[in-house]
Amino acid sequence: MSARILVVDDQEPNVRLLEARLKAEYFEVVTATNGSDALVAAKSQQPDIVLLDIMMPGMDGFEVCRRLKADTATRHIPVVMVTALDQREDRVSGLECGADDFLTKPVDDLTLFARVRSLLRLKVVLDELRTRDSATPDAGDLVDADPKAKPWALIVAGDERAGAHLQSKLPACTQSKVVTDPALAARVAVSGVDILLIDLTSPKFDGLRLCARVRSEAATRHVPIIAVVSPDEVERSVRALDLGVSDIIHRPVDAQELNARIRTQLRRKTYADRLRARLDESLEMAITDPLTGLHNRRYIASRLNQAVDAAANGGATVSVLIADLDHFKRINDTFGHEGGDAILKQFSDRLRGGLRALDLAARYGGEEFVIVMPETGLEEARAGAERLRAATANNPFSLPRGEAAKEVTVSIGVAEFAQGDSPDTLLRRADKALYRAKAEGRNRVIAGDAQTKAA
Structure with a gap:
């Protein structure tokens, strides 16, 4: 997986060394030797990952990371601190200012590339979700999880004692x-x-x-x-990251570092879940x-195409109903x-x-509705249409001001697939049956004759 990586270090030899190692793995590399240049490069080049040194003159890596995460144009870029510092306080500070990981110099190649691959996989997914959600850019903020929520953590350990020890390190919430x-x-x-x-x-x-499962x-x-x-256990860590583990923490587990890593993961999960929810909503x-909550014309057309194709190739038959509320203009004029x-x-x-689980209904336009009934012959479809007609005619409709509309009826045309039918011809036969129902007095069901379908 290729990507653009921004390497930030005030020591030229360190920059060149990392650049050479990354290019050998076919990554595109952008470099900066101070914090100000790094911020400019991150915004203009939009790298996929930033490898960031901490100890730099002027603006240190912590401040650079904070500014990257505060800017809407760069906050989604993963940041890995690469530094000679190896104190717990430094790791926690890096994680709390928004870094995604903390690697200590000299960096092992296996560890570096495993972490890069892991973060790239994550970024590809999030970028895809962000792209699909581009119509609502305000959803793109990485925010902490709801402070009132109590996230569930599952600890998997070899025995209860080891599990309880890890449990004691978790955040109080x-x-x-x-x-x-x-x-x-x-x-x-x-x-x-x-x-x-x-x-x-x-x-x-x-x-x-278990991670793989x-x-x-x-x-x-x-x-x-x-x-x-x-x-x-470098090889085990690398294997875990390649299997999709989100983060690694070393023994002995420090509670403050674990809490910082958990907050990072929950913040990212909250963001991704929100994007997926918005995507599901937009789909x-x-x-x-929007008015009725039924499927729309585009969707029902695609599903009818599938059902007709299946029937034409030896699958189960399919029937179509077209229902139209009678005298709807008069209803609008009256109410x-x-x-x-x-x-x-x-x-x-x-x-x-009144639908079965496999039936599909859509508002086709105005007061007209289409129902696709897979695996249904003409008589069964006609019986379903009659139940809908009776439910409409025999039960008054409630109006917003407490009134009741007692004379609302529906006319329905029914047609069953016959060999040679296309979706359009099947719909035309159901529509022709609907016109007959209207012409013969409305509030009735008419089934179309397969023998008289349009050529």
Whole structure:
């Protein structure tokens, strides 16, 4: 996976060394030797990752990181502190100012590239979500999780004592559960947790296998995982990152550092969850009629195409209903558009209530509705249409001002797929049957004749 990486260090030899190592792995490299230049380069070049030294004259790395995370144009770029400092306070300070990780010089190549690959995978996902959510840029803020929320943490350790020790390091606001059986842990994770803390140092279970299983399940694919490893277990750390672990913390686990890493992961999860929710909402809006909540014309057309294609290739038959509320202009003239909208909504509710799980209904336009009934012959479809007609005619509609509209009826045309039908010809036959129902007095169901379909 190629990417553009910004290397920031005031020592020219360090810059050149990192640049050479990254280019050997086919990364594009941008460099800066001070904080001010780094901020300019990050904004103009939009790197995928920033490798940032801390000890620099003028503006140190902590301040550079804070400014990057405060700017809407750069706050989504992962930052890795690369420094000779190795004190707990330095790691915590780096994480609290927004850094995604903290690597100590001299940096091991395996560790560096594993962390870079891990952060790149994350950034690709978030960038895709941000791109799809570009119409609502205000959703792009990385914010702390709701302070009133109590996130659930699942701790997976080799025994209760080790689990309780890790549990004691968690933030006070966190709800947590210790599990020593990896199979049980996988089931608990699927039921809903906010973060996983997995002890990879335990010889009693294969923590890497559990990490892989959690990442393979759709329900837990995006749950942050923090892995506990020993400092000398470089290969295990690299393997964990390549399997999709979100972050690594070394033994002995420092509570303040763990809390900072958990906050980072929960903040990122909150942001990603919000983007996914907005994306789901926008996708739903794209296929939904805003007034009635039914599917819209575009969506029902695509599903009808699928059903007709399946039937034409030897699959189950399909029937189509077209329903039109009778004298709807008169309804609007009598009760106003507010009353007309109320009737459309209630009719849609009755329509939904009478459908089977496999049926699909859409508002086709105005007061006209289309229902696609897969695996349904003409007589069964006609019976379903008659139930809808009766539910409309026999039950008054409530109006916004407390009145009741007692004479609302619907006419319905029904047609079943016949060999040679296209979606358009099937709809035309149902529409022709609807016109007959209107012409013959309305408030009735007419089934179209497959033998008289349009050529």
